[in-house]
Amino acid sequence: MGKIIKKSKSVGQPPGTLIYEGKIRPEDVKITIFDYSENEFQEKTVKSAEECVPFKNKPTVTWINIDGIHRIDILQQLSQSYGLHHLVLEDILNINQRPKIEDMETYIYLCAKMLSYDEKTKEISEEQVSILFGSNFLITFQEEKPGDVFDITRERIRNNKGKIRKMGPDYLAYALLDAIVDNYFIIMENISERVESLEEELVENPVPTTLHQLNGLKRNIIFLRKSIWPLREVLSGITRSGSTLIQENTLIYFNNVYDHTIQVIDTIEAFRDIVSGMLDIYLSSLSNRLNQIMKVLTVIATIFMPLTFIAGIYGMNFNTSASSINMPELNWRFGYIFALSLMALTALGMLSYFKKKNWF
Amino acid sequence: MGKIIKKSKSVGQPPGTLIYEGKIRPEDVKITIFDYSENEFQEKTVKSAEECVPFKNKPTVTWINIDGIHRIDILQQLSQSYGLHHLVLEDILNINQRPKIEDMETYIYLCAKMLSYDEKTKEISEEQVSILFGSNFLITFQEEKPGDVFDITRERIRNNKGKIRKMGPDYLAYALLDAIVDNYFIIMENISERVESLEEELVENPVPTTLHQLNGLKRNIIFLRKSIWPLREVLSGITRSGSTLIQENTLIYFNNVYDHTIQVIDTIEAFRDIVSGMLDIYLSSLSNRLNQIMKVLTVIATIFMPLTFIAGIYGMNFNTSASSINMPELNWRFGYIFALSLMALTALGMLSYFKKKNWF
């Protein structure tokens, strides 16, 4: 299940201390550079931050993608060449960072959560993505392995599809955010499927594990809300910022991602309501089942208690020879038949009473 | 039940990819053109988007209605002749689109949900309607079969009823939105009827299926909320936009639709509260029934246990001849009568106790 808060090492550290808080992966950090304009295109995988410097003053758009943020030295090098504020560096390293936007005048810093759904464990995991763009560059920082979500955008740059090569880093930022938000819809579809299968289970045969699944689902939704809600503010922040780094004609694109984000949030809220409704159904199905059990018990007890009582009466040892009114039935010719008939009649009476009361 | 999210194909696609996400209907796309001014009127059904071009520069109002949006080529042709933004095209094709408004300066793009209620399945289905209007044209895109909801407006244009032929495309947009919102009231009335019939059922004879119906109703309400809520912002967006495409004297009409939308939303919220109250009643009726069952069981058990115990005592085999104090009752003349009377008295005592306690 997505953890609400991850253990972090930097808590208790003075501000300005750069500490990577996530898991340290054995693989090395991978730096990929895409440098393009409408006519030019260059793709490069480098090992050190220094190799990024030459691109800094080129008029072309340079997209530097950093996979893995555990090498603080690389971050510091980049930070120096691009003049990043050390608080921004801290935010990039803080994997518990809330999605946010920071307009630093010469560049804009964005932070969002890339989500992925594990089909097997039915859990959602999040990866933090930092996007940082200026007038001719864009840097992305990813916590873990190269994300598939950005591959489509890479492909479009390589093949000069659509408008992407004709536009600046602001449009690239949009394209990346759009890829992230589009991916949320896939998560939503997975949740939607789980909701439906759980609903069927609830109607057909609710078992205690259903409740635990329901609760897991609920926690997933809480986790999603926490990850996605703040993005709304981030995106409305972009459109309201008035930064010169964002061209007038890309604003409509950010607006579009904003609309999609609200749509995701609406969907999350709807799922929340639905899941809480499912819990009510589960609880009332428990009550219902208890009623069924109690009915069975009551019917059985109500039928057999009088019968056993009658049998008990004729098992009494009153001395029939002491007086003629001491259990004369015992000596009747049809005494036994009489007793059995009495029992049968009692049972039938009870049964018809319950029938009338609609108990079975 | 209205699905919270529909499966879509475009997720994971780069922005700018035009993919129709809904079901592809076998019938062809149907394009209907209404061209009118106060004195002129022309109605035409065409097969290709090219046939719409001649109307573009006429001063008359041209309403182009596209039934079916699976033919992307037609959309692109239209888009070129009317200079539509490709993001708008994407929104038109995205059937999960949240109701929205986009002021594109030369035209305004609106998106809303047309709802219909299926009497048989008691389910609400939605169809997306995109309305797009400029200074002398209005284009509507509908997902499925020609909607009855717009027929009244068509009739009014044909017969030059009311103000519609005297006004511009902004008034036409209002008339169409008004038709959509008016239709919501019919849905509300249907929901209202279901609420009432379920309430009667709850009071008279609640069964487990009542709960499932209640839950279905609740989901319908969640679905309605998700579809209608955003329209509020859309309509207040129109009245606040200050676009020159909307005449001063049509603003009051949009205000009117806005009022109706809020009224629908108020009603939805009221239904929500009512349905949650009904759930409480259902649950407490379950508890109540359990209490009834337990009372029956307790009364029966409490009456027959002492009786059976008395019978058990006189069924003991103590040797009356071994001593005169060993069960002398067995040899009494009225022993049996005594035992039966004892039982009857016990039973009567119990019954009167329960009577006093108001248990039946």
Add this chain to the structure above:
Amino acid sequence: MGKIIKKSKSVGQPPGTLIYEGKIRPEDVKITIFDYSENEFQEKTVKSAEECVPFKNKPTVTWINIDGIHRIDILQQLSQSYGLHHLVLEDILNINQRPKIEDMETYIYLCAKMLSYDEKTKEISEEQVSILFGSNFLITFQEEKPGDVFDITRERIRNNKGKIRKMGPDYLAYALLDAIVDNYFIIMENISERVESLEEELVENPVPTTLHQLNGLKRNIIFLRKSIWPLREVLSGITRSGSTLIQENTLIYFNNVYDHTIQVIDTIEAFRDIVSGMLDIYLSSLSNRLNQIMKVLTVIATIFMPLTFIAGIYGMNFNTSASSINMPELNWRFGYIFALSLMALTALGMLSYFKKKNWF
């Protein structure tokens, strides 16, 4: 119970169609005219809208009260002479109209709900009142029979009490709204009484009908909320409108009604919380009662089961002559006494255990 939505006939009709949606009453529409200034006063009951025309250009304040809105022809006549917008006419006829304010420059249109409480059925019914005032006239439209609520205002005009004859139609509008809102307090007092009597019932003897009454109360509160909430916006709309039709020195009066409306809304919210608390009490009293029942059953069963078991033992038929250890008790001198004592001790032990456990 106040219906959340009333059946309406105009749904599906084109905008501009005037259809009265309420019940058509057999009695005719009644038009009453009050024409007054500080020194003059005239009261008149007329049959047609034409008779209202002469008052239009008089400098005096003219209050035209229309009881019954099913005669559309009368409305249209009035509309023509006073230059009303046809959307306003539609709103007047739409009995599901949400309380609203529309500033039409030459006149202001207000719509509010007059509520009445039926002591017998304990139901609240609403009647729509439309108030429309310009510089020298005020027209009121009421759905049903002459409302008592306005009678006090009529009396004050007739007798020239207070400031009313010295002020313009804006003050009259205030006086009427004040009468409507004052009446809400009476409804609140009735609800308050029902809440208290239900609370007593809950504490003393909750029965299933208590729940249904509670639910009825809850629905009434939902209904009230829906009727009164929007009035808040209407009144704040008046004070913020800046219309020249409202004199500076009457603004404070509208402010006052606004305060009262908020007070009513506060009260409704408080009742909501209280009623939901009452439901919790009802449910827990059900649980409590179940616990009581189960205690009785358990005490009885726990006492009689061991006793019956002992009786059962001594009812076994082991052959005492086959061996001296086969049920020797049966031949003891005090065998019977021993068995009865054993039973009594068991019962006492059980009882004292339950006593200690505080079970009765």
Add this chain to the structure above:
Amino acid sequence: MGKIIKKSKSVGQPPGTLIYEGKIRPEDVKITIFDYSENEFQEKTVKSAEECVPFKNKPTVTWINIDGIHRIDILQQLSQSYGLHHLVLEDILNINQRPKIEDMETYIYLCAKMLSYDEKTKEISEEQVSILFGSNFLITFQEEKPGDVFDITRERIRNNKGKIRKMGPDYLAYALLDAIVDNYFIIMENISERVESLEEELVENPVPTTLHQLNGLKRNIIFLRKSIWPLREVLSGITRSGSTLIQENTLIYFNNVYDHTIQVIDTIEAFRDIVSGMLDIYLSSLSNRLNQIMKVLTVIATIFMPLTFIAGIYGMNFNTSASSINMPELNWRFGYIFALSLMALTALGMLSYFKKKNWF
């Protein structure tokens, strides 16, 4: 319990009718005048409003305190000499008035609720206080007996302690509001104590009266909320009003009371959450107890039913002489011992099964 709404007589009365709505106290109205400047001080108890007039034009600060508002003539006299608006008079008399502020240019009208907690009945009662101040006067109206809450302020004026004699009526208004809000903290402490004692009761021995106390507490909190919430707006209204009657250097004092009010509101909200959590505990303790009861019943029944059955078997009357396989146990030497052992073993088996299942 604080009543949500008090019966009022003025409902249904025309606006402008002055009616006192509270209880009429036998004692007379008491008017106290404090007239002070930094150097002068005069305290006077008068009988009529006329005696207040001479102070009106003195440059000193005059605080007129009216205890009891049932003498409408006194109010009207005061109103005339100080030029009060008759709506303000109505508000003073309306004991259901919501806390509010009204800036009347020459004076400011404030209304707040003074709360008191009755240790015995554990109920909170409210008294309405109206404060009205101009450039050199302040008038307070209290519903009932002289409030202790203001005594400290009186003492400070008499003894010229602190800044109060150096400041104007705005500071005096602050001092009085501060006294009122300070008193809320005492109420909060009382509620806090009740919450704690109820919590202990809940954990140790929840009984049905616990629930009623919990509900009483909840209603008290609802009542407090309704009384205190609006004060927040009143105080922020003062600081935002920009009235010349409030000196720049007293604004910070009003800000301070505002902060305290928000603190009280925060505390109320926290209590609300806590009380709702306590209800959950109560309900689950009921369920828990039911589980305990059912366990006892089940253990007893499960142990004795098989035992009684075994006894029943050996109580059957099959003729042992008819065949050697007809209940040969009855004639065994250790038959009785065998039967008793069988029973003991069954019981032990059951007990160990329940032990293993952790049932007792």
Add this chain to the structure above:
Amino acid sequence: MGKIIKKSKSVGQPPGTLIYEGKIRPEDVKITIFDYSENEFQEKTVKSAEECVPFKNKPTVTWINIDGIHRIDILQQLSQSYGLHHLVLEDILNINQRPKIEDMETYIYLCAKMLSYDEKTKEISEEQVSILFGSNFLITFQEEKPGDVFDITRERIRNNKGKIRKMGPDYLAYALLDAIVDNYFIIMENISERVESLEEELVENPVPTTLHQLNGLKRNIIFLRKSIWPLREVLSGITRSGSTLIQENTLIYFNNVYDHTIQVIDTIEAFRDIVSGMLDIYLSSLSNRLNQIMKVLTVIATIFMPLTFIAGIYGMNFNTSASSINMPELNWRFGYIFALSLMALTALGMLSYFKKKNWF
């Protein structure tokens, strides 16, 4: 558990009375002075407020830390030398003070809550910290023993690490707030661990103490919310204040703490939702367990009642010699076998019925 409200002594006191409301600690007040600029540094522990005066006019930054606020004389001395408003003094002494910010032109007053989590009692306790800074000084007031939270900042000043010695008192204020908010994350991690361990307990073996722990957790969350929520406003107040005491380039730091605070608040809200979900699980596990108990009871009763009944029948004493149809089974050769088989078959039938019904 963090108390929602602490007993205070100043309630009922006139404004301006300085009363320390917390526990009076035996140790003396400790005053520590840090005086530094980029190149100079001085650390001093003094006994009286007078020793702070010489630092007042030095251009260096002076941080005066007061541990213990029960010596009102010291506060008053400081207040005089730094020209503090007496309301600020009151706020410092009021340990129930809500986190707030007050811009006093020559200095800014901030109040926040330092939280600590006691591992043993699992309780959160709060300590109030007042921060007060001007152009060249910063004074902190702490309620209790020297807080570890500020030690890191002290260390950085001593060792001239990072920017702190190069910046003014505004940056120092940020560093202290950052230390406080960072500490909240530790609390969050502790809560997170408790949530997880309780969740495991809930799934594996929920006992009544689980509920009490859950409730304790809930109260902790309510307490945290009350302590941390207002800090949000405080921090947004700083960034919006436009005070000249805060340098443009430190604003981004306050923004950063603001983001962290919102993140903490988001986490608290998520925990709230999770804890309420856990309560639902607890309650449904109680219901579930009741169902299990009832199943056992029902199975046992349903199996043994018919068996005992059969045994009862053959325990009747009908006289077999009186007629041949009086219990002929008793004399059958295989009578006993027949009876036992009948019982076995009944039992098996019952068991297979329950098996089919999935009852065990």
